Amino acid sequence: MKFLNIFWNRELRRLRLVPRLLLYVLFYLLSYIGLSILVKLTGAFSITGSLITSGIIEATLTLLVVWSAGKLLDRRPFAGFGFHLNRRWFEDLCFGLALGAGLMAVIFLFEWAMGWISITEFFGTNTMYSFIPTRAFFWGQFFQALVFYFLAAFSEELFFRAYPFINLLEGFQKIKIKRELVAWLAAGLTSAVFGLAHMGNPHATWISTLNIFFAGLMLCIGFIYSKQAALSIGLHFTWNFFQGVIFGFPISGTISPANLIRINQQGPELFTGGSFGPEAGLVGLAAMLLGSFLIIRYLKRRQTFEEQPS
Template sequence: MRRLFVNGENRPRAGWRLLFQFLLNNAGGLLLGSLVLVAFGGLSAGGTGPLSSLYLNVLLYAATALAAVASVWIAGRFLDRRPFSGFGLRLNRAWWSDLGFGLILGASLMAAIFAVEFAAGWVTVTGSFEPVDGGTFFPAILAPVALFVCVGFYEELVSRGYQLTNLAEGLDTPGIGPRGAILLAWVLSSSFFGILHAFNPNTTPLSTINIALAGLMLGLGFVLTGELAIPIGLHITWNFFQGNVFGFPVSGLDPVGATFLTTDQTGPDLLTGGPFGPEGGLLAPAAMLAGCLLIALRVRRRSGNLTPHTPIAENPTRDRQTNR
């Protein structure tokens, strides 16, 4: 019975580690979110205008990010026996350079989608520098910046940093090997990423498939480098430019805060994504494919190869056991 729960290194097996982190993350998010609601309710004491609601939204996302960090640190420290930096956060000069590349890439890919729709007459610009719910453009635009920084960081830390790493380690068996395990974990974690977004507003089967494909694009940088720099940067600007620069819905959710451009989509939903946003249409997979190619070129130029970063699948206690 013990073998069902514990592996040869006297650690919980990968499946149990993943389940524990998932439950801890969600429980922590609910607890911190509830505390934010209680505290914010006491501070606002009377009414909540548009800006107050917006700031509340940012605080809730920050609480979610804090819960994600705590759950990954606790699971990594006590179950994985892996340092927090081992989840793709070795913050050296190369890491920050890749983060910058990811930020530019996300902005460029979403700008390309907008350019295609604009050239085809599928989107019309109806305004600029407008707050979504009244007030002034600045500081309303700062809220979605903070919001999407939180989302880009915690979703990548959990989905790629923790889940993909543990899946790869658990799947690394003699019949699969580390490279096969990483590729399989990449697909499985991306599929789960798509399923989690299937509960968003205005979802369709195509949008769920596309979000899973987005998980593959976001995970590629991690699979090839073992670092979360490219995925985090790409995730942040993909979302921010989608919602708050070009005024599109983001995964079914309307933009918040303010938008640089206010737009009206009139093109075919099959291509533009309609009320779900570009991630629900057929233009998105084309942009994602281009993103994968550009990530591969970046990594090939930096490292000279395009093979999975096999330490992702390694047992973090192996070196310590060998050195005893």
């Protein structure tokens, strides 16, 4: 029985932290492999080729995995992973949306002022077709990218932060240190996985991996101080969308299907991130540090305001 106690929490009637997380990852991998086999057998390549469709599939798969893991492994409702939807939740979402767009605008304006980038054209598309795309074609690609990057941000926040962070935070409660330090420990572990998961991206380097780790920490701050996913989803979405679609930067080594502004980047890669994008450069890292400061300030000021007597 003592051996079983290593894996089973009799008081909560569920698996302990480590086997829960391992089964969660295994469940996701098996679901992903099963879906890939189904797509291959049915020949649904043309369907999944759409950005919007692939985004919906990824988001639905991740949502089902997190919901199922919460129900079967955690005995926790889906709302417990940072989705207590109320007015404050949507306020945090809006703040995250504004912050992601603002930070990327700061990066663009700084590099442009330094002479590291030049604007080559507007309304550009990246397509395999040989004909010159029309303006209508651009807006079609733009809309697809808008939906896709939101769904991708939602999926990544669910998979990399919502489920593992809440579980790690709960599992580390027995450590006799302050709750805030426990939360940062959980954030560090999830961010390390987040960074390593991007090592396979095109043009990835050890610098980009380290910077993605810091990006993960920035995205965890909303969970640390509010236990809600809203701010992180909003920030993740607009950071990527404005990075690739609006300002024409690479997005973690990948190229957006549409660029409102197309640029030629010539600055030092140590600062700009080169072909990987701003996440691999010192300018991007500085923006992450600024963003982290602004998030903490926003959440602590809101908490102070709410604690004031009416």
